[in-house]
Amino acid sequence: MSNTAEAKPGRLAGRVALVTGASRGIGAAIARAYAKEGAELILTARTVGGLEEIDDEIRAISGKTSLLVPFDLKDFDNIDRLGAALYERFGRLDVLVGNAGALGTLSPLGHISPKEFQEVIDLNLTANWRLLRVMDPLLRQSAAGRAIFVTSGAARGPRAYWGTYAISKAALEMMVGIYAQEIQQTKVRANLIDPGRARTRMRAKAYPGEDPQSLKAPDEIMEPFITLATATFTGNGEVVKAQ
Template sequence: MTDIAGTGRLAGRIALVTGASRGIGAAIARAYASEGAEMILTARTTGGLEEIDDEIRQISGKTSLLVPFDLKDFDAIDRLGAALYERYGRLDILVGNAGVLGTLSPLGHISPKEFQEVIDLNLTANWRLLRVMDPLLRQSEAGRAIFVSSGAARGPRAYWGTYAISKAALEMMVGIYAQEILQTKVRANIIDPGRARTRMRAKAYPGEDPMSLKTPDEIMAPFVALAEAGFAGNGEIVKAQ
């Protein structure tokens, strides 16, 4: 863990981060906690969530609300939205970070089952989150929805098949939502993390030297900026590096 010194830019704001047990999601959780946010963290692994919660307690002295579940359980997303409404009555920051790479291969070699699993997590789960959390974001004085995409979404890239398709569709979805919320206090944007030292990156580029890449903690500036109440951008694709 990298030492983090925050300045309270997210003080009092309630943030939900998916895929928070490792990599970019865990870095977002640390960065937001250091800036004073109240954290709600989801991931499939309870142990991983407990580890990041331990780190957050060291950073801010606060405990997080941990919600271990698989985002492909769409009914559980609906239940989470209802539970957050009962507990908080609003949501200030939604970060749709969880994602899966899938197999990098010719389109015709991808099994229908794997294609659907990648679409379910990278696209449909984020739509279900947006659908359920939109009313909570509208209850905030400055609701902010942030989704993590990839350069693979922009322009055809051979063998990146399902992942690129899912991220391109995600960017279109967020762009449409951004147009629909123009007259509200909610803003929605995309962050492209670029080349970061993550397990997904290592899987996609097995011959790459990981030490040549920035760590997730080193690319958190735009994630914090887009979550601030004062950030006015909407429908933007922001590159982290």
């Protein structure tokens, strides 16, 4: 009898997962966590180099190669093309993680340029709606489709100077809540995760005087991202705090 314990399959073994904004920060941490749990990964980000770096990490973790899709989510036609490509390749999508986002400028509302306002709304809200619109049929093809979106405490209650970011996240929460009600009678579930105070580039931009070592690293707050992606999680329309 072997003394070596048989490796247990991960909680996401065989599940096809799409993660946006996967080249760094929370997105990269999600990719690593999902790789450890056995998921088949599709990763998007704007930077080819960043995606290749995280793919190298994933191969070291699981021995698998991810499907890398470098593009700007604000190019909405690419989202449509991605949906068609995933249908051809997999025929379904088990997990959608809408993580990519932009902070924008923290300033009085009247000082934000129309161009910047639109860019933040396009990425934080409209791109996620386009993802839901395109990926919904694929999620319904899964035995247990799961949609997860990253939100923020800034979405709940007015916060001076947080302008476009807070507006976009509040709208995102409303959108996901509506979608959750619409899919209640299906096998798909949609929820949001608020990562809280995590050591990310966006957090450093928002709080430049903060000691980053006082914050948890993204890899330390991954348990909710894994749990909500499992076939056994049945919560729907919830906002889950990671810490």
